[in-house]
Amino acid sequence: MCLAIPGKIVELVPASESLAVVDVVGVRRRVDLGLLENDKPGVGDWVLIHVGFAMSKISEQDAMDQMKTLAMLGETDAALQEVRGYGLEDEKEIRSEERDKARAAGA
Amino acid sequence: MRFVDEFRNPELIRRSAEEVRRLADPTRYYRLMEVCGGHTHAIYRFGLKDILPSNIELIHGPGCPVCVLPMGRIDDGLSIAADHDVMFTAFGDMMRVPGAHGSPLEHKARGMDVRIVYSPTDAIKLAKANPDKHVMFFAIGFETTAPSTALVLQRVRREGLKNFSVFCNHVTIIPAIRAILDSPDMRIDGFIGPGHVSTVIGCRPYEWIAKNEKKPIVVSGFEPLDLLQSIVMLLRQLGAGEAKVENQYKRVVPWEGNTAALRAMAEVFELRPYFEWRGLGFISQSALRLREQYAEWDAERRFAIPGIRVTDPKAAQCGEVLKGVLRPAQCKLFGNECTPEHPIGALMVSSEGSCAAYYNYEHRKAALVTTLGATA
Amino acid sequence: MNPKERAAGNTPRVRFREPQIEMAHGAGGIASRRLIEGLFVPLLCDGPPQPLGDAARVNLNGSLVAITTDSFVVKPLRFPGGSIGELAVNGTVNDLAVSGAKVAAIVVTFVLEAGLPTEILQAEIQAMAQAANDAGVRIVGGDTKVVEHGKADSMYIATTGIGSPIPALEINPASVRAGDKILVSGPIGDHGVTVLLARGELDIEADLSSDTRSVLPFVESIAAVAAPSIRWMRDPTRGGVATSLNELARDCGLGIVLREDAIPVRGEVRGACELLGLDPLHIANEGQFLAVVAPEVSESILKALHEMPGGEEACIIGEVQEQPAGAVLITTQYGGTRIIDMLVGDPLPRIC
Numbered sequence: 001m002c003l004a005i006p007g008k009i010v011e012l013v014p015a016s017e018s019l020a021v022v023d024v025v026g027v028r029r030r031v032d033l034g035l036l037e038n039d040k041p042g043v044g045d046w047v048l049i050h051v052g053f054a055m056s057k058i059s060e061q062d063a064m065d066q067m068k069t070l071a072m073l074g075e076t077d078a079a080l081q082e083v084r085g086y087g088l089e090d091e092k093e094i095r096s097e098e099r100d101k102a103r104a105a106g107a
Numbered sequence: 108m109r110f111v112d113e114f115r116n117p118e119l120i121r122r123s124a125e126e127v128r129r130l131a132d133p134t135r136y137y138r139l140m141e142v143c144g145g146h147t148h149a150i151y152r153f154g155l156k157d158i159l160p161s162n163i164e165l166i167h168g169p170g171c172p173v174c175v176l177p178m179g180r181i182d183d184g185l186s187i188a189a190d191h192d193v194m195f196t197a198f199g200d201m202m203r204v205p206g207a208h209g210s211p212l213e214h215k216a217r218g219m220d221v222r223i224v225y226s227p228t229d230a231i232k233l234a235k236a237n238p239d240k241h242v243m244f245f246a247i248g249f250e251t252t253a254p255s256t257a258l259v260l261q262r263v264r265r266e267g268l269k270n271f272s273v274f275c276n277h278v279t280i281i282p283a284i285r286a287i288l289d290s291p292d293m294r295i296d297g298f299i300g301p302g303h304v305s306t307v308i309g310c311r312p313y314e315w316i317a318k319n320e321k322k323p324i325v326v327s328g329f330e331p332l333d334l335l336q337s338i339v340m341l342l343r344q345l346g347a348g349e350a351k352v353e354n355q356y357k358r359v360v361p362w363e364g365n366t367a368a369l370r371a372m373a374e375v376f377e378l379r380p381y382f383e384w385r386g387l388g389f390i391s392q393s394a395l396r397l398r399e400q401y402a403e404w405d406a407e408r409r410f411a412i413p414g415i416r417v418t419d420p421k422a423a424q425c426g427e428v429l430k431g432v433l434r435p436a437q438c439k440l441f442g443n444e445c446t447p448e449h450p451i452g453a454l455m456v457s458s459e460g461s462c463a464a465y466y467n468y469e470h471r472k473a474a475l476v477t478t479l480g481a482t483a
Numbered sequence: 484m485n486p487k488e489r490a491a492g493n494t495p496r497v498r499f500r501e502p503q504i505e506m507a508h509g510a511g512g513i514a515s516r517r518l519i520e521g522l523f524v525p526l527l528c529d530g531p532p533q534p535l536g537d538a539a540r541v542n543l544n545g546s547l548v549a550i551t552t553d554s555f556v557v558k559p560l561r562f563p564g565g566s567i568g569e570l571a572v573n574g575t576v577n578d579l580a581v582s583g584a585k586v587a588a589i590v591v592t593f594v595l596e597a598g599l600p601t602e603i604l605q606a607e608i609q610a611m612a613q614a615a616n617d618a619g620v621r622i623v624g625g626d627t628k629v630v631e632h633g634k635a636d637s638m639y640i641a642t643t644g645i646g647s648p649i650p651a652l653e654i655n656p657a658s659v660r661a662g663d664k665i666l667v668s669g670p671i672g673d674h675g676v677t678v679l680l681a682r683g684e685l686d687i688e689a690d691l692s693s694d695t696r697s698v699l700p701f702v703e704s705i706a707a708v709a710a711p712s713i714r715w716m717r718d719p720t721r722g723g724v725a726t727s728l729n730e731l732a733r734d735c736g737l738g739i740v741l742r743e744d745a746i747p748v749r750g751e752v753r754g755a756c757e758l759l760g761l762d763p764l765h766i767a768n769e770g771q772f773l774a775v776v777a778p779e780v781s782e783s784i785l786k787a788l789h790e791m792p793g794g795e796e797a798c799i800i801g802e803v804q805e806q807p808a809g810a811v812l813i814t815t816q817y818g819g820t821r822i823i824d825m826l827v828g829d830p831l832p833r834i835c
Contacts, residue, residue: 002145002170002251002303002329002459003760003834006110025108025754030686032228034258035368046110048306048359049758051198051248051834052226052686053255056306056365058110062358070119070332108754117744117816124817144835154819173835199760199831216505225685225759225832252834331819448513448827458760459835468821 004050006058007031009043022049110358114330115153123335124158130342137163138294139341140431142284143249143301144171144459145329151468153331163338166431167461169283170301172247173200174429174453174460175384176276178417181206184245184274185214187410194220194237196230197245204456207417227259227273234271241270243406246277251303253277253395254368257375260401274406275396278382280304281312282393286384288320292432297341299334300326302356307372309364313352321350328356375401385419385453386426425452428461435465442466497525509556511721511767512826516730536654537717538582538646547648549584551575554641560603562681564673564692567640568610570769573695574720575644576618580699581716581772583652583706589615589644591625596635607638618697620644649703651710656734658714663803664781665739668701668771668788669694669796671724672752675766675830680755687758689751694770701794705774708787712777719773722826725764727773728811729825739811741801741823760833765826775803 007022007029018034020041032053033040039057041047047054131137141147147167150156156165169175185206188195195211202212202223215221220240224230227244234242246256256273263271280301287293300313305326313324323344327337337355344351354360375398382394397405419425422440427433435441435454445451447463454460458467499521507514538551555571571591579586591611595604615622673694680687698718705713715735719727724746728739748756748763756763776784781799788794811823 002143002148002301004251004303004306004329005757006108008109024758025750027687027689027751027754027758029688029758032226032255032258035254035365035371038367048303050251050303051255052228053258055251055254055303055368056359056361059358063110063113066336066358067113067119070123070336108750108757111757120817148835151821154813154815154821157819158817171835198834200833200835202831203827212507213505216503223831225834229684248834331817447824457835458833467824 004048004055006046007049009041009045009047012043020054022047022054024049111330114328114332116332120158120331120335123332123339126339127163127335127342128160130339130346131160131162132346133162135162135345137296137342137345138166138431139163139297139299139338140166140168140287140295141299141327141334142168142170142280143299143304144174144457145303146299146301146327146334147171147461147464148459149329149331149334151464153334154468155331155334156469159338166295167428167464168287168298168431169384169387169429170249170280170304171454171457171459171461172249172252172276172278173204173457174425175278175283175386176204176247176453177383177385178206178419178453179383179415180276181211182208182415182417183412184243184406185211185219186413187243187274187406188219188221189214191241191410192220193410194222194233194240194242195245196222196224196233196242198225198247199223200457201245201247203450204453205450207415227256231259231263231268231271234268238270241272243272243274245274248277249280249301249304250277250307250372251301253376254307254365254371257368257371260375260397260404261371263404264401272404272406272409273397275376277376277395278384279378279393279395280308282390283384283387284313284316286387286390287430288316288322290430290432293430295322295431296345297322298324299337299341300324300352302326302328302333302360305354305356305360305364307365307368310352310354310360310362311364317350317352323350323353325353325355326360328359374398383416386429388426419452423452425454428452428454435462438462497522506829507827509721510826510829512726512765514827515722516825536582537578538584538644540648549579549582549646549648550643551578551582552641552643553578554639556636556639557678558636559678559681559683560607560637562678562693564677565695565769566607566610567638568607569614569695570693571640571642572611572614572618572620572622573697573769574718575642576620576697576699577718577769577772579644579646580697580702581654581718583654583702583716584646584648585699585703586618586620586644586646588621588623589642591622591643592641593625593627594635594639594641595627595629596632596637597629598632599637603637607640614697618699649706649710652706652713653711654713654715656715656731659731659735659737659775659803660714660777661737661803661805662778663714663775664778664799665728665741665801665803666774666776666781666785666797666799667724667747668698668774668794670747670749670752671719671768671771672748672756672763672766674769675723676752676755676761678767679759685759687755689755691749691751691755694768696770696793698770698772701788701791701797702772704787704791704794705776705784708783709776709780712780713774713784714777715775717773719768719771721767723763723765723767724773725762725811725823726825729823731775732809732811735803736808738804738807738809739801740804741811741813743813743815745798745800747796747798747800760835761830764823765830778802
């Protein structure tokens with residue numbers, strides 16, 4: 001139930017109401033957009049494909065935010081090490097500092 | 108591959124694994140269940156167990172639609188094809204699942220018209236290309252796949268296609284999770300939620316798990332970074348004594364789900380009063396069937412089916428493995444009578460079944476670890 | 484079992500217990516091996532069990548001759564990059580090459596379906612002539628049978644090739660040692676995916692072609708550099724790299740450890756495999772070979788390959804280790820591992 005792949009819409013099939021051509025690393029597949037009629041994606045949009053149907057639009061913004069959060073893990077770690085070294089702050093304060101750093105970086 | 112490779116970045120995976128180790132309380136033993144078979148497959152494919160600390164155990168849940176399909180349903184589908192000269196179409200996942208008299212592929216070898224399709228649309232194309240033959244689509248899958256079947260049935264009804272029907276085995280995920288939590292011999296600390304099912308049903312349907320059962324659940328993507336991040340989020344909740352629903356797979360899963368998909372499903376399907384799940388027994392309101400207005404395209408109504416119930420051999424412990432009570436290697440048949448080549452239970456047939464995944468990716472590693480451990 | 488024992492009424496140990504032949508038995512994976520080892524070998528082969536290689540050596544009045552046979556069943560007959568005829572020639576040349584022999588001549592059998600248009604047959608014969616010319620081999624004879632319409636999927640081709648051993652090249656899994664390097668001649672998965680897409684059952688298009696070609700020039704070139712240090716070679720056709728390496732692991736009793744990021748796969752092959760839920764390691768190749776070589780010659784062998792047109796993407800994908808004995812392990816850059824098994828039957832696409 002779970003094999004779904006991201007692909008980029010490169011063409012809307014003119015003769016049909018809901019077919020599009022989607023590109024996955026140079027492989028082109030016809031995909032049905034019928035499940036996304038409320039928020040129809042267009043050429044250039046990325047969609048998640050499952051059994052030949054587009055299930056969802058992929059939000060590049062959310063993907064980037066997620067990468068940012070992940071990329072920051074290292075920095076947070078280093079920051080925490082530093083703080084722990086002093087042996088002064090307790091866990092709660094360290095966590096809120098973490099949150100503030102995350103917010104500042106994401107802004 | 109965009110939206111895939113970034114989430115397989117080795118450096119970020121290493122850092123996420125460190126974060127997991129940092130957050131895991133060494134005095135605790137965590138049992139986290141990933142519900143969805145696709146997650147089971149991903150965990151093994153990416154070798155994630157190697158980089159998790161030893162006090163985190165991943166328990167494989169029942170979210171494998173092939174694994175939970177009772178053998179009798181396969182026999183029913185095959186008997187329709189045999190008795191009425193019907194073309195049997197299904198996804199590749201079904202082709203090696205053993206029925207009482209062989210798998211669909213084995214039936215094909217004996218002359219039955221069996222075709223692999225990659226989409227329900229392919230089945231329609233076959234029906235249109237073969238107007239003198241009845242084409243039956245043996246539909247499986249959770250809520251990720253059901254909307255596609257629904258959409259295709261709506262079109263078929265509009266067009267009045269005569270030589271097509273669906274043998275519907277779609278099941279729903281929430282009752283399966285409920286069955287796990289209701290199980291007395293069960294202890295799960297948190298859930299990794301099914302990412303692709305959630306693109307359809309959204310995140311709300313899991314709220315009772317957090318509110319009533321007080322277990323955290325994080326809806327997760329399928330790449331290594333997604334799974335590790337979800338584990339991080341679960342550990343954070345557990346560390347803080349929280350239990351809420353979180354969405355790690357934001358780039359794809361909308362909190363409210365996909366209304367067009369849900370609408371199509373509601374128009375075409377209704378819930379069966381009960382349905383048998385292999386290994387879990389009968390669960391009420393857990394599976395879909397076609398509504399009355401689609402009766403003409405319902406294979407179960409068009410054709411008489413034997414409706415035979417085939418019980419698994421007593422020694423097969425599929426149910427306990429499905430519920431996470433036993434690890435695959437603890438089943439007495441594992442690796443001997445039951446292997447991917449001659450599977451007895453469905454968990455060994457499907458590539459995402461926990462037994463098959465464990466067998467294919469893991470169990471010889473376990474022997475290796477033992478050897479190394481002995482010499483260390 | 485020698486002829487005397489057979490005459491004495493001792494039945495050879497047939498271990499194949501399955502009641503009928505399935506597609507899986509021809510897929511090149513575990514089921515194929517069971518059929519060969521359980522039915523063919525006990526009944527056909529004398530003497531102690533030998534590792535099954537791509538070609539056999541026969542002593543003809545003091546001269547060692549390499550001989551191989553192969554058959555070609557492919558749908559569709561023509562696909563981007565080649566056709567059944569080319570596969571037939573190149574496949575035979577390659578089987579001999581990776582067994583350490585240079586092909587001298589090929590004989591070919593055609594089983595043709597009644598109703599096959601002559602122009603299709605002619606196109607294949609022309610393709611074979613061209614491929615034979617390119618590979619420097621002569622087709623010296625053949626046989627033809629025609630079967631009824633509906634059998635033979637248009638055309639089946641079977642070949643037998645003979646050749647002479649390449650000097651100093653001794654292919655033997657028993658000579659493989661821990662520390663040996665495993666290399667592949669180029670990107671994997673091209674052929675199998677091309678043919679799958681060419682069937683037209685999928686709504687998938689890609690700019691891919693079969694990699695069918697003779698690997699003999701490459702084998703000769705690396706033999707010239709370091710023949711005594713080449714332990715084992717194989718062309719990973721049906722069943723893919725995973726199956727070939729699993730066979731090696733079984734035959735030599737050592738472990739094969741591959742690095743996932745080192746395995747060359749074209750983007751489109753990867754994309755098609757991800758879309759269908761297939762693993763490139765299980766997909767057939769028709770123009771690549773695997774080699775296990777002593778570590779001290781791996782760089783010079785790679786250099787020799789890189790200097791040849793078509794050899795630029797050759798690379799080391801892993802090495803032989805003591806553990807996991809008899810199995811193939813893949814490691815990721817971040818420390819994850821998984822066992823890669825032989826193919827069970829034909830690779831089946833999945834949705835789950």
